[in-house]
Amino acid sequence: MVQFPSGQEKAQTPPPSPLGVYLHVPFCASTCDFCAFYQTVPKGDAVRRYVDAVEAEAALVPWDSRRAATAFWGGGTPGLLKPAELEQLGRIMLLYAGQPAEWTVELAPATVTADRLAVLRQLGVTRVSMGVQSFNAGLLDALGRQHTPEQVYRAYELIRAQGFASVNLDLMFALPGQSEEQWRADLTEALRLAPDHLSTYCLTFEEDTALWIKLSQGKVKLDADKEAAFYVKTWEFLESSGYAQYEVSNFARKGHACVHNLNTWNMHEWVGLGPSGASQHAGWRAANPSDLTQWHADLAAGRRATTDRVALTNDLLAADSVIFGLRMNEGVSLPRLRRRFPTPGWNGLEELLPKFLFGGLLVATVEGRISLTPRGRLLADAIGADILEAFESAAKVGVK
Structure with a gap:
């Protein structure tokens, strides 16, 4: 049997664990075929009630003396909120968690505006992650994405003009009907824009998505060999282009790795806010319900993070x-x-x-x-x- 050091050497007092904050903004104008994240179309005063409820939830969190080292806003589409709503959310987080050194906000290209970006920049957001997925109009349409390549370029120009410290682009490969040449073209176009970070994800077929239904109907097929080939070619191409791979799906220029994700993968602590927001904090791992109505009901009763609750052993x-x-x-x-x-x-x-x-x-x-x-x-x-x-x-x- 291979022997490894036992780890029983002289114990040292560990440094305080960095704390992260994840905020789930559940609103989307429509659902992409591949997306399994919780989302809903905002109706009536849904956004106003959501923002008020985030403040109520933050007040229930047992914050300690640590301030948040990182924050990440995902969705859904955070950029669907109006500038004033984004500012209110940001002020709530800053009040309870402090100013994080790294603060990422996910944005869909079609929702990027100068006004929204200006608010985020003033709040102290340091990192923008944009869900491009592809620069090919036909592939975007096949995924059910609600943006065009032209909107990607315009959004990227606006983001860079605001001077955010780091910009990430999300891309997807092994899409139905996608050739290796098309994927190479997407990577080449992304590199032409010169983002600081690239996340490249293999398309997955999640249950209860439109893509899963197409798979069950035989309209699309899985091809493990093709997926493996995409992975390897991606790693080789991005490494040769100056983007260091630091995780299976993530590549960055020096100094631009996502610290929030690194802390999560290293099993530090984070507080999850919003419906479906997951937490690993104060001795527990748990999640909020993936249901806006139930989340509101839980908060009205003074409860949070009640789903899949397990002790951190x-x-x-x-x-x-x-x-x-x-x-x-x-x-x-x-x-x-x-x-x-x-x-x-x-x-x-x-x-x-x-x-x-x-x-x-x-x-x-x-x-x-x-x-x-x-x-x-x-x-x-x-x-x-x-x-x-x-x-x-x-x-x-x-x-x-």
Whole structure:
């Protein structure tokens, strides 16, 4: 059996865990075929009631002396809100969580306006992430996206003109009918714009989406070999273009990796606000209901984060630290994690590691740092499932 440092060296007092804030803005004008995130079309005074409820929810959070290190607003489409509504939301977050060093807001190209961007910039937003998906009009239409390539270019110009510290573009590959040449053209066009960060996601077929229905009807098909080829070519092309891969789907120029996501993958703490917003905070992992009406009802009763509520045990955090940590190119330090999360589950991982090492999916250093090989990154989800099972099995044995 491969031996790794036990992590039983002299304990050191860990630094305070960085705190993140995630705000889910659930409003969209329409639903894209691939999207499984909770969203709803705003009607009547829905947005006003939502903003008021975010303030009520923030007042229920057991904030401690830490201020938020990072914030991330996702959706839905945060840019669907009016400038005054965005400002009110921002003031609420600043009041309760403080000014984060990194503050990301997701925007859809069709919602980007100079007025909205000016408000975000004045609030202290440092990072804008724009959901481009493709520069090909036909592929955008097939995804049900409500923007055109021309709107992407106009939105990008407006974002850059405001001087945000970092700009990310989201792109998707392995789309129905998409050729490798079309994907290469999308990457080339993105690089021409020179964003600071690129997120490239393989199209996934989530249940209860229009795309899932098309799959069940045989209108679209899965092609694992094609997906793998897209992954590899993407990694090679972006690396040669000066974008360092730091996670399976994320690439950045030096100094522009998303700190909020890094803290999340490293199993630090975050507070989730808004319907479907998930939290890992104050000893619990839980989520708000993915239902605007139920979320309002919970807050009216003085409740929050009531869905999928589980205690943050060492077993849970250790397993997730390895699973998500291995998605990052730098991998994880097993001695450091063993000191941070002491649990019998580590025995199960040590028994499993030789399978990955000898199978060419994993590499290890003598200091106990493990990371996935390029082939291993292609199988990251399957490897993660095996690691979770190993931790759970060993933890059960350890408590007998």
